[in-house]
Amino acid sequence: VCENPKNPVFNHYMFEAVALLIKRACEQDPSLISSFETSLLPSLQMILSTDVREFFPYAFQLPAELVDLNGSPIPGNYMEIFAILLLPESCKKSGNVPALVRLLQAFLRKAPHELNQQGRLSSVLGIFNTLVSSPSTDEQGFYVLNTVIENLGYDVISSYISHIWVALFKRLQYNKTVKFIKSLVVFMSLIFVKHGPEKLATTMNAVQPDHSYTSSRPEEDRVEEDPEVPDFGETVGCSATFVHLYNAGRKEEDPVRDISDPKQFWLHLWQTFLLVHLEYTRESLMKMLNQQIKLHYFNFAAPII
Known part of the structure; x- marks a missing residue:
């Protein structure tokens, strides 16, 4: 199939079936997780390393499902996929972005301590910076950033926080959209709750002490939310478009559940x-x-x- 991925509908159902099999089997018997890892991870790494672009979104979503099912810390054999994930070119294809972010969030939740090693956190925030700079991917960038804030202590992110604000204020100043402002408010609220109002105020003022921004814009300048991702059956050809695996999805967690x-x-x-x-x-x-x-x-x- 990898050598000639010419039928996108068949390909989707094939990966969806694998995702469903993982979900049902591992829910009933968690010991099967390692068996799925042994059989699937080499093939998924091959897809990523040999640049089978049509399967990239699937090759990111299935490991994300397995990472979610694992306990912490996750097995070391995931680090090779994590390394591919952090390559700058990985997020340059728009069809890869939602699946890439899905896997990155899974890693951030299950392996937060590994992030602070070998410059990985800098690479993760580099992905955030790339995604947030574009209106088509800024929401995905905030997903990455919010997951970092949720799972890492302030002592870990403190040296990066000024760079984060600079990236956000730059985007806010030159290309402000309603969707971006909503995501920014959520991020600020998360900082407020997780690290306190003083950290929020002092870090913002340290970067932009003399500037204030407003979320109001003339009605004609407002932008609509991005449309929903099209159904896979409507996708023409085998390239580019992200298709969500229903059975590889994850339940949203409350960041303030404590x-x-x-x-x-x-x-x-x-x-x-x-x-x-x-x-x-x-x-x-x-x-x-x-x-x-x-x-x-x-x-x-x-x-x-």
């Missing part, structure tokens, strides 16, 4: 934020008030003088 009482949590966060910034707020208000007094004095006294 918070048992949201009301008390938010109250505590805001109390902390106000205590930390109370003095700063008082000084800012006094400075603004003094400026207004001087301005009014000048406007009143200048004509008399």
Whole structure:
């Protein structure tokens, strides 16, 4: 099939059947995961290494399913696929991006400590930077970024956070869209919840202390959300278009599932934020008030003088 992948519908059902087999078998007997890994991973690595582009989306989704089924830490034989995943050219084909991000998220959740080795986190954030710079892939870039924030401690990401804000503010300044702003708000909320309001405020101000951005735009400038991915049966030919494997999908997880009482949590966060910034707020208000007094004095006294 790899030598002549000319029937996309047949190919899709073949991979969908494999995904279903993995799902049902491993749910009933988790010990079968290693058997599937032994039989499938070499073939999937061959697809990726020999550049069978028609099968790239499938070759990313099936390992993602297996990674999700594994416990932590994941077996070392996944690292070869992870290395291919981090190559800059992997995310240049739009048809690969959703599946690539799906697998990358699975790795980030199950192997967060391995990310902080051999420059892998820099490569992951390089993928984020590439994806977020384009309106067609920015949402996928945020999926990568949010998964990093969810699974890595602030001590790990602190040296990268300024570069992240620079990339986001640059995109916001030069190519702002409604979809991007929505994703940015979600990211900021995640930083707020995971690392506190002070980290959010100080890291943003360190990069853009004198700039403020607004999410409002004239109605005629607003963009519609991207359309849904077409059904595989409507895909013409064998190239480019991403097709989702239904049985290789994953359930969304609540990033704040550890918070048992949201009301008390938010109250505590805001109390902390106000205590930390109370003095700063008082000084800012006094400075603004003094400026207004001087301005009014000048406007009143200048004509008399």
